[in-house]
Amino acid sequence: MQIIRFDTAGELDAYAANVMAETIKSKNNPVLGLATGSTPLGIYDKMAELYRGGQLSFERVTTFNLDEYVGLPANHEQSYAYYMSKHLFSKINIPKNQTNLPNGIAENLEQECAGYEAKLESRPIDIQLLGLGHNGHIGFNEPGETLSGKTHVVELKPETRKANARFFDSLDDVPKYAVTMGVGSILKANTIMLAVRGADKAAIVREALTGPITTKVPASLLQTHPRVLVLLDREAGRMLER
Template structure:
């Protein structure tokens, strides 16, 4: 595990984008595991800058997103497909057919999950997986519990997760109750994982995830077992690690 703590958001964003850019420069057909939410937005902005400056091309890359809400209409402003198009895909030269986000409106969600895993297997091992972390330690939408699911699956979102995401919707009643998410095994298969965390409100769960016991009650704690984990924190998120 390598941990970097940054004094500014800009430094964190540039570092994250730099890792991804360097990967694609050395392996143009890299398979990227992408995340959504507020955490990676600045990194995607820096990637677009790198593309516009001709430092990187995504033409031969593939991407697989961690998750998607179940039941949002196609084109909904808060769907993760819309998010990815808006923040990255529409601004670089990646081939849209090589960008993959689970279909939250599939007629058969379980079948969609199986097909998503099959597409990932066909693409080969994910070279780099971007992750954030929830206040309860979830990664993707793998919520704390007595057991965790290995492959892509449908999950019921916990109340605290829906409350955390309510800021993106007119009311909490409009936050979906279910999502499709990559499973823990799918995430852990990536060659490299970048965990990105911002804010003092995440300091406690960061310390627990990185230095506490490995337990399904904190899914992010399983990342301690990954052989190539890079953690990018701002000063606030890293404040609990000073004595580690």
């Protein structure tokens, strides 16, 4: 596990975008695992800048997103399909049929999960971008006595819904369920890049990266992966030993 600290958000974003760019340039048909939320926004801005500057093409790229809310159609402003289109896909030259997200309004969610997992099996991810939840979740894999290895439907914890309520009109509008890649699905990526910002994440960063490996802190399972790159701003990394 390689841990890199940055003094500014801009430095973190640029570094992460360059790692993504190098992955794209080094592969004939690169596969990126993508995340949503506030953390990746600057990274996606930098990736779009590289495209606009003629330094990067996404024509051969395939993407898989970690998760999607159950019950939100793709055109809903808080769906992750809408987020990805707004913040990245509409700004680059990636063919739409090469972008993949779980369908949160599928008539048969169990079948949707199995189908998404089959796609992941057929196109292994070269690099998976992750954020980190306050309770240690990655994707929407919430803490528990056990964790699901494959893509599945998960009931979101109250603290996760509360954290995401800032994007909705009210807490009542936040979906209670989501479709998410399982921890096993995530750990199959060749490389994992975990990006974390903010003093409010410092304690869970320390627990996830240096504490016991446990399903009660899903991100702690990243310690078992041979190629994890952790990008932290100064505040998120303040509780780690130098």
